[in-house]
Amino acid sequence: MSAAEALVAEIAAGGHDPPDxxxxxxxxxxxxxxxxxxxxxxxxxxxxxxxSKRRATAAxxxxxxxxxxxxxxxxxxxxxxLGRLRELFRLxxxxxxxxxxxxxxxxxxxxRFGAAYQRLVYGFRYLRFIEKVDFRDxxxxxxxxxxxxxxxxxxxxxxxxxxxxxxxxxxxxxxxATMRRRIEDSLAVLDRCFAILAPDIAGLMDQFSARPETQxxxxxxxNEDGDDEDDLDEVLAVMAANRHAINIDIDPDRIxxxxxxPGNAAVYDAIRDQLxxxxxxxxxxxDIWLAKLQRIDRDIDVDVEQLQALVAxxxxxxxxxxxxxxxxxxxxxxxxxxxxxxxxxxxEDDFEDVSxxxxxxxxxxAAVAAPPRQHPVFSLLGDSRMAADxxxxxxxxxxxxxARPAQEAEPDPIxxxxxxTAPVVSxxxxxxxxxxxxxxxxxxxxxVRHRFLGSARDEPVLPDAAxxxxxxxxxxxxxxxxxxxxxxxxxxxxxxxCPRRDMVKCPFHGRVVxxxxxxxxxxxxxxxxxxxxxxxxxxxxxxxxxxxxxSPPRRKRPRTGGPRRDGKxxxxxxxx
Amino acid sequence: xxxxxxxxxxxxxxxxxxxxLAARVVGALALAEDRRLARAHTGAVCSVAVGGxxxxxxxxxxxxxxxxxxxxxxxxxxGDRDGDGGAGVRLVGAARxxxxxxxxxxxxxxxxxxxxxxxxxxxxxxDGTVRVWDAATLEEACRFDxxxxxxxxxxxxxxxxALVAAAAESPYVRLGDLRTGAFAxxxxxxxAGGTAVAWSPRDPYALASAGVDGSVRLWDVRRAAPHLADxxxxxxxxxxxxxxxLFAPGGQRVVSVGADHVIRVWDLAAPQSPTxxxxxxxxxxxxxxxxxxxxxxxxxxxxxxxxxxxxxxGDAAVAVVDLAGGRQLAPLDGHLAPALCAAWRPAxxxxxxxxxxxxxxxxxxxPHAAPSAGQARLRADAWSDSEPEPEQQQQQQ
Numbered sequence: 001m002s003a004a005e006a007l008v009a010e011i012a013a014g015g016h017d018p019p020d021x022x023x024x025x026x027x028x029x030x031x032x033x034x035x036x037x038x039x040x041x042x043x044x045x046x047x048x049x050x051x052s053k054r055r056a057t058a059a060x061x062x063x064x065x066x067x068x069x070x071x072x073x074x075x076x077x078x079x080x081x082l083g084r085l086r087e088l089f090r091l092x093x094x095x096x097x098x099x100x101x102x103x104x105x106x107x108x109x110x111x112r113f114g115a116a117y118q119r120l121v122y123g124f125r126y127l128r129f130i131e132k133v134d135f136r137d138x139x140x141x142x143x144x145x146x147x148x149x150x151x152x153x154x155x156x157x158x159x160x161x162x163x164x165x166x167x168x169x170x171x172x173x174x175x176x177a178t179m180r181r182r183i184e185d186s187l188a189v190l191d192r193c194f195a196i197l198a199p200d201i202a203g204l205m206d207q208f209s210a211r212p213e214t215q216x217x218x219x220x221x222x223n224e225d226g227d228d229e230d231d232l233d234e235v236l237a238v239m240a241a242n243r244h245a246i247n248i249d250i251d252p253d254r255i256x257x258x259x260x261x262p263g264n265a266a267v268y269d270a271i272r273d274q275l276x277x278x279x280x281x282x283x284x285x286x287d288i289w290l291a292k293l294q295r296i297d298r299d300i301d302v303d304v305e306q307l308q309a310l311v312a313x314x315x316x317x318x319x320x321x322x323x324x325x326x327x328x329x330x331x332x333x334x335x336x337x338x339x340x341x342x343x344x345x346x347x348e349d350d351f352e353d354v355s356x357x358x359x360x361x362x363x364x365x366a367a368v369a370a371p372p373r374q375h376p377v378f379s380l381l382g383d384s385r386m387a388a389d390x391x392x393x394x395x396x397x398x399x400x401x402x403a404r405p406a407q408e409a410e411p412d413p414i415x416x417x418x419x420x421t422a423p424v425v426s427x428x429x430x431x432x433x434x435x436x437x438x439x440x441x442x443x444x445x446x447x448v449r450h451r452f453l454g455s456a457r458d459e460p461v462l463p464d465a466a467x468x469x470x471x472x473x474x475x476x477x478x479x480x481x482x483x484x485x486x487x488x489x490x491x492x493x494x495x496x497x498c499p500r501r502d503m504v505k506c507p508f509h510g511r512v513v514x515x516x517x518x519x520x521x522x523x524x525x526x527x528x529x530x531x532x533x534x535x536x537x538x539x540x541x542x543x544x545x546x547x548x549x550x551s552p553p554r555r556k557r558p559r560t561g562g563p564r565r566d567g568k569x570x571x572x573x574x575x576x
Numbered sequence: 577x578x579x580x581x582x583x584x585x586x587x588x589x590x591x592x593x594x595x596x597l598a599a600r601v602v603g604a605l606a607l608a609e610d611r612r613l614a615r616a617h618t619g620a621v622c623s624v625a626v627g628g629x630x631x632x633x634x635x636x637x638x639x640x641x642x643x644x645x646x647x648x649x650x651x652x653x654x655g656d657r658d659g660d661g662g663a664g665v666r667l668v669g670a671a672r673x674x675x676x677x678x679x680x681x682x683x684x685x686x687x688x689x690x691x692x693x694x695x696x697x698x699x700x701x702x703d704g705t706v707r708v709w710d711a712a713t714l715e716e717a718c719r720f721d722x723x724x725x726x727x728x729x730x731x732x733x734x735x736x737x738a739l740v741a742a743a744a745e746s747p748y749v750r751l752g753d754l755r756t757g758a759f760a761x762x763x764x765x766x767x768a769g770g771t772a773v774a775w776s777p778r779d780p781y782a783l784a785s786a787g788v789d790g791s792v793r794l795w796d797v798r799r800a801a802p803h804l805a806d807x808x809x810x811x812x813x814x815x816x817x818x819x820x821x822l823f824a825p826g827g828q829r830v831v832s833v834g835a836d837h838v839i840r841v842w843d844l845a846a847p848q849s850p851t852x853x854x855x856x857x858x859x860x861x862x863x864x865x866x867x868x869x870x871x872x873x874x875x876x877x878x879x880x881x882x883x884x885x886x887x888x889x890g891d892a893a894v895a896v897v898d899l900a901g902g903r904q905l906a907p908l909d910g911h912l913a914p915a916l917c918a919a920w921r922p923a924x925x926x927x928x929x930x931x932x933x934x935x936x937x938x939x940x941x942x943p944h945a946a947p948s949a950g951q952a953r954l955r956a957d958a959w960s961d962s963e964p965e966p967e968q969q970q971q972q973q
Binding site (some may be wrong): 028032072073074075076078085086089113115116117118120121122123125128129130462520521 | 614617756911913
């Protein structure tokens with residue numbers, strides 16, 4: 001047993017999937033170092049032998065994996081494998097246990113080496129279409145695991161991510177640029193309102209506490225000087241200082257109780273509007289910007305940090321303003337005005353309220369005769385003018401007339417006599433115009449202008465001849481059916497087509513059948529099942545007597561020239 | 577006499593010259609690595625035919641009821657999923673194809689070009705119809721309903737008449753006339769059904785038909801007599817059924833192959849016994865158990881230069897027989913399932929064979945069969961030479 005066979009036996013016996021790394025490496029080195037290729041041949045034979053062992057799934061899978069490894073490495077091995085491809089298919093794909101592994105390996109081979117070895121592709125097609133091996137899982141596994149694919153996918157993934165971040169940054173920057181002014185204006189308005197409602201008293205306190213000191217100091221200075229003006233000031237100051245000793249304890253930490261009064265309703269309204277805007281429109285946007293900016297890597301652009309700081313500042317200011325509004329007891333739900341769209345721009349607040357018009361009273365309508373309801377399809381149904389048309393029978397009246405039993409009419413002898421002798425003529429349009437001397441031609445009332453016949457401005461009257469024609473009745477008699485007789489059109493010897501027009505059968509050419517310009521019988525004739533050799537066939541053969549199939553009757557003589565000499569006719573030709 | 581003898585000598589010399597060239601080329605035929613027919617059939621390929629000017633077009637008919645038309649001179653077909661053209665592989669794209677829905681309803685058993693020009697071709701299928709197609713638009717021009725499963729159909733290579741001979745599973749070989757669009761004649765051939773028909777290339781009215789009962793018959797379609805001759809004399813030409821028929825270009829010899837995989841050459845002057853016999857491969861015993869040349873039961877032979885015969889075999893090889901020298905050359909091994917049909921393209925000295933593995937394989941002489949630069953790159957050995965590398969790869973794994 002050669003070294004190669006021993007190694008293969010070891011790998012197969014080990015049965016690992018993937019096979020043991022050291023053994024595999026040893027085998028590869030052995031095959032690589034052997035110049036003559038004997039090692040490869042022995043390995044190949046041994047691997048096929050390992051595959052052919054039954055009931056040794058692990059060994060066979062190990063053998064397949066080894067084969068896969070060597071296949072990727074060596075051209076010589078590939079040639080060997082391709083030389084015994086059928087056997088490999090039978091061994092690897094014939095059994096169910098190795099089918100999946102074999103499909104994976106083979107698919108990878110085809111993907112990598114299919115362009116260089118056509119036999120691989122042929123084998124792939126055979127497996128796919130004839131043996132119906134399912135390569136979908138193998139294809140998926142290949143796409144996922146092929147290192148080039150993986151690297152490519154990772155690269156593209158990273159690239160996509162960076163591209164996305166760049167685009168996101170651009171979008172956020174644009175957004176911030178458009179909205180920033182508005183947000184800051186809003187916040188400024190809010191700040192001013194807060195200043196009105198709750199002024200900053202810390203400064204005031206200092207002012208209050210600082211003021212007596214300065215006054216005392218100035219008073220001391222005044223005593224030293226002894227001027228008259230200063231005396232007055234001094235006196236006043238002393239009076240002021242002694243007279244009013246009011247202790248005002250204003251605790252700046254204590255929240256001022258400001259409440260909404262009709263006096264500061266305007267301020268409160270302003271606050272409410274701005275608060276609504278901030279809460280509904282600006283706050284979410286700012287949150288989104290913050291979230292997007294957080295997700296962007298710092299190395300995409302330099303001013304990501306700056307932008308983020310800006311947006312964070314805006315967010316903080318809005319939060320502070322919202323807190324102040326809550327402290328002031330601003331109730332955003334209580335609004336004097338109901339805005340239509342809370343996401344509207346600030347310019348919409350410039351609109352003034354329009355008081356609603358008083359609700360309309362239902363006016364008593366003038367009694368106008370409503371036009372009668374028309375039938376959607378039969379527009380003249382029920383029209384009163386149709387009663388004048390004798391050719392029109394109102395179906396409703398007809399039904400009621402039919403429903404009513406025949407009424408007893410008063411005896412009318414003359415009428416009865418006349419009716420007995422009168423001819424019964426059914427209604428027709430001529431009865432409409434019977435006895436009329438003048439019939440108007442243009443009943444539409446529109447002025448009709450014709451290019452050549454002139455205009456119909458004055459009421460045109462039908463000419464006498466036309467009027468008389470109107471009073472006539474035309475009785476149409478159907479023409480008797482005449483069968484069209486087609487020409488025979490069979491090709492004659494001198495190039496013409498037979499011009500005879502017989503009803504059924506031309507005496508020279510048999511049944512008259514539809515033919516084309518060259519005299520060939522048409523398709524409809526063929527499907528009827530009859531066969532005609534045609535004059536191009538010089539001598540049709542006669543079949544033997546022992547013929548079970550009812551073939552079409554054969555001709556004894558070619559049909560050129562005249563009819564049959566014995567005067568009889570072939571009955572089969574008359575079968576239509 | 578002298579003139580006839582001189583003509584014979586000249587003919588023999590010409591044949592000899594052609595023969596040696598053909599033998600040299602054929603001896604070196606190998607699986608073409610630089611090209612591959614792009615679209616595959618999804619079933620066995622039952623018939624291939626080369627036609628058109630310079631044999632430019634290849635028709636292949638498959639068990640998936642489709643017919644595909646290839647432009648053999650085209651460079652680069654559409655993108656093929658299981659291969660890339662970038663490595664220097666020329667994908668011969670299918671110029672057109674008649675899909676299963678539009679054409680036949682069953683396995684298309686044979687396809688043949690109109691010998692006069694590449695304008696139309698005929699197909700026969702197991703749905704009982706012989707259809708005539710316009711090759712430019714791939715639309716059906718005419719249809720003959722034979723009533724039984726058509727195994728083979730052929731047009732006369734002389735072009736003197738437009739009769740299509742159809743061998744079906746009925747006892748008759750039916751001749752349809754393309755000019756009238758109707759069957760003109762029925763020949764009472766083998767009782768059990770015919771498998772192959774072939775027209776003589778010299779005599780416009782001579783036809784040979786092979787049957788399931790193994791007999792091969794010669795007909796003159798004009799005559800009243802049942803048939804001219806039975807090849808093989810008293811017994812059947814092939815035991816177990818005759819599967820393939822071919823006329824040699826001279827019109828004097830007929831080659832037939834049977835289910836016993838024996839190739840027999842007959843001279844029409846002496847039809848009683850074959851002039852040469854080439855036994856099949858040793859492993860045909862296994863193949864002979866199953867239906868020979870399934871799914872249709874016939875095989876198509878091809879001749880190169882009048883003397884080299886390619887006979888597809890049931891053991892997935894294509895036998896190459898030198899008829900003049902009387903010996904078998906090395907078989908062509910490429911198919912993975914029984915090979916079914918072969919067609920030779922004389923203009924480029926290429927062979928196209930189709931088999932039950934749904935492949936149409938192109939074979940050509942060495943200058944074209946060598947791998948291109950891209951392919952050589954792919955074929956290079958890729959041993960991992962240094963020690964640390966395998967460990968890196970293991971870590972990657």
